[in-house]
Amino acid sequence: MTLQTRRHPIAGNWATLLLPIADDDSIDFTALAREIDILIDARVDGIYSNGTAGEFHNQTEAEYDRIQEMLAGRCQAAGMAFVIGACQPDPVIMLARLRRAVPLKPLAIQVILPDWWPLTNQEAIDFLKRVSEAADGIPLILYNPPHAKRVLSPRDLSEVCRSCPSVVGIKLADGDAEWYAEARAHLSEFSLFVPGHHLATGMNAGVAAGAFSNVACLSPQGAQAWTDMMRTDIEAALSIEKRICAFMDDHVVPFRRDHGFSNAALDKLLAAIGNWGPVGTRLRWPYRSIDGQNAETLRETAHAMIPELFAPRR
Numbered sequence: 018m019t020l021q022t023r024r025h026p027i028a029g030n031w032a033t034l035l036l037p038i039a040d041d042d043s044i045d046f047t048a049l050a051r052e053i054d055i056l057i058d059a060r061v062d063g064i065y066s067n068g069t070a071g072e073f074h075n076q077t078e079a080e081y082d083r084i085q086e087m088l089a090g091r092c093q094a095a096g097m098a099f100v101i102g103a104c105q106p107d108p109v110i111m112l113a114r115l116r117r118a119v120p121l122k123p124l125a126i127q128v129i130l131p132d133w134w135p136l137t138n139q140e141a142i143d144f145l146k147r148v149s150e151a152a153d154g155i156p157l158i159l160y161n162p163p164h165a166k167r168v169l170s171p172r173d174l175s176e177v178c179r180s181c182p183s184v185v186g187i188k189l190a191d192g193d194a195e196w197y198a199e200a201r202a203h204l205s206e207f208s209l210f211v212p213g214h215h216l217a218t219g220m221n222a223g224v225a226a227g228a229f230s231n232v233a234c235l236s237p238q239g240a241q242a243w244t245d246m247m248r249t250d251i252e253a254a255l256s257i258e259k260r261i262c263a264f265m266d267d268h269v270v271p272f273r274r275d276h277g278f279s280n281a282a283l284d285k286l287l288a289a290i291g292n293w294g295p296v297g298t299r300l301r302w303p304y305r306s307i308d309g310q311n312a313e314t315l316r317e318t319a320h321a322m323i324p325e326l327f328a329p330r331r
């Protein structure tokens with residue numbers, strides 16, 4: 018694979034699977050199947066499992082298998098692109114999850130760097146090399162979230178990923194103008210995935226290929242229309258982004274900043290505000306969930322601030 022060809026066509030608006038959790042803390046697989054079908058009908062660019070919002074860090078191996086088989090089966094039947102998250106803080110479990118994802122033939126597999134003791138760059142390279150071999154030709158996306166034990170700079174990411182040709186994309190948090198300049202300098206050969214609410218900025222900067230997106234949590238179909246708009250009218254998309262960011266800053270981020278809720282709790286709140294499918298706000302023990310009543314209150318605010326995300330499909 019040459020530097021020019023590594024940028025994989027995988028791009029655009031990716032909707033995350035959020036786990037419907039029943040009162041007894043079990044996963045409601047009937048609701049999960051319905052959720053997948055709704056996302057397929059929303060005609061998003063793709064669906065992915067087991068990001069942070071999909072609570073990959075809090076499920077059994079049997080549950081992991083059942084989620085991935087359900088996603089793969091329904092997406093393949095509908096011709097919908099899908100990505101599997103094999104992410105797990107423990108490298109041995111992560112490698113085993115990846116091996117079980119390979120036969121399901123996802124478009125790509127997401128992994129994180131092992132996340133208990135932080136890896137050196139050389140250890141990260143060794144990890145990605147073994148993972149690449151096990152992936153058997155399926156492209157990899159490295160997920161380096163802002164809350165990782167080690168958040169790598171664009172320069173370090175380039176050093177780590179360059180020698181592993183299977184790594185075609187990186188999902189990360191973006192930053193200021195200096196970060197964008199560094200990303201342009203070091204990471205142009207990779208497909209970069211930025212936070213959903215910064216996608217127009219990332220695309221306008223020529224840096225982002227897409228997002229595994231919190232905006233899709235709020236409205237899968239609205240996020241898709243907004244993403245499509247970026248290709249035809251970036252100025253209009255940027256102006257919508259300003260209002261999305263204002264909504265997040267004023268009404269969603271305070272749950273984390275002031276009350277300590279997790280990112281997954283925020284993403285589930287967004288889905289409950291959007292009210293598009295059978296996803297409640299409940300997270301699995303021991304994580305705290307945001308009371309669903311907040312979604313009822315914030316729905317009107319979201320519709321007033323960003324009506325474009327809730328407009329019926331044209």
Ligand SMILES: CC(=O)N[C@H]1[C@H]([C@H](O)[C@H](O)CO)O[C@](O)(C(=O)O)C[C@@H]1O
Nearest residue numbers: 068069070162189190212213229230231
């Ligand atoms: C703000 C935002 O878009 N958050 C999204 C993040 C970011 O894309 C990622 O952390 C890179 O910053 O990915 C997820 O957590 C995920 O993996 O489940 C979904 C979540 O909605």
